[in-house]
Amino acid sequence: MSAALLPIFVAAALFITILAVGLSALLFLRARQERRLRRRLVADEPSAGPMDARSDGLISDLADSGRAIERLVDTDNETPRLLVQAGWRQSREQSLYYLAQLLVPVIAALIAAAFWLGKPAEASNLNYLMYFLMAVIAGLLAPRFYLRRRAEARRERIAGEVPLFIHLLVLLFEAGLSTRQALSSLVREGRGTLPELNREFAVVTRQLDAGGDSTEVLRNLEQALQVSDLGNVLGVLRQVDRYGGEVREPLMETLANLEERRTMDMREKVNATSGRMTVVMVLFFFPALLIFVAGPAFVSVIKALGNVAG
Known part of the structure; x- marks a missing residue:
């Protein structure tokens, strides 16, 4: 410069x-x-x-x-x-x-x-x-x-809490609680079980107690968090809260679909891991095994050729 x-x-x-x-x-x-x-x-x-x-x-x-x-x-x-x-x-x-x-x-x-x-x-x-x-x-x-x-x-942690959240919801609904009562009970009792969802539903229950519409509040939570597994559950809660009807079967179907999708994701991860392990074995384990198995024979051949040449 x-x-x-x-x-x-x-x-x-x-x-x-x-x-x-x-x-x-x-x-x-x-x-x-x-x-x-x-x-x-x-x-x-x-x-x-x-x-x-x-x-x-x-x-x-x-x-x-x-x-x-x-x-x-x-x-x-x-x-x-x-x-x-x-x-x-x-x-x-x-x-x-x-x-x-x-x-x-x-x-x-x-x-x-x-x-x-x-x-x-x-x-x-x-x-x-x-x-x-x-x-x-x-x-x-x-x-x-x-x-x-x-x-x-944090979205991944929330997604990991969704299956247990569904099971607790089913138990609370079978006990005769409404949607608001079930969410309030989860907020009171589920602080150690569902730490991330407990924080979110604490905000939801405060908005509901202040007079907010449950459908709108749950929709806002779904749009804010953008967790697909939780969004499916919130969609079921919105439909049940607006139109009524049986809630156990939709929730159990959502849980079954969720577990099936997670099983497929786990299989994909296992297959990807198996492919990576194959590459690692080919690059590192196979040359060492080849040297261990064929090394003595190769050394004997070299010595024999040396003796013949001598």
């Missing part, structure tokens, strides 16, 4: 840094103005001490700035659904995520800038400029990647 291009790269890095700082300050001021406007419109906010209110307000302002950055990354408005799927329904949990969305890129940029300033004199500035941009981009995408992985893992 020639010395003539060094001022250009330094100026470009400074421009990017100033632009990022200015954008962050603008988003922070805008979020603070929106929060002040909400405080004026909402008169029944809970009272808090001055230090708590100040720290809470600062975190909320920073979280609003992170929410603005998230809107730049999330063009499909997928983040609210992922937050629900990850189990982060509380406003404080969501604020912490948006706060991470703001701070992680800043921290990554500062670390990359520190490495840039401490680089050797003969190192290329272009490479460090690329590292700086890659660090900023990785910082923007890392919180969303973590959120997506957490939501996917």
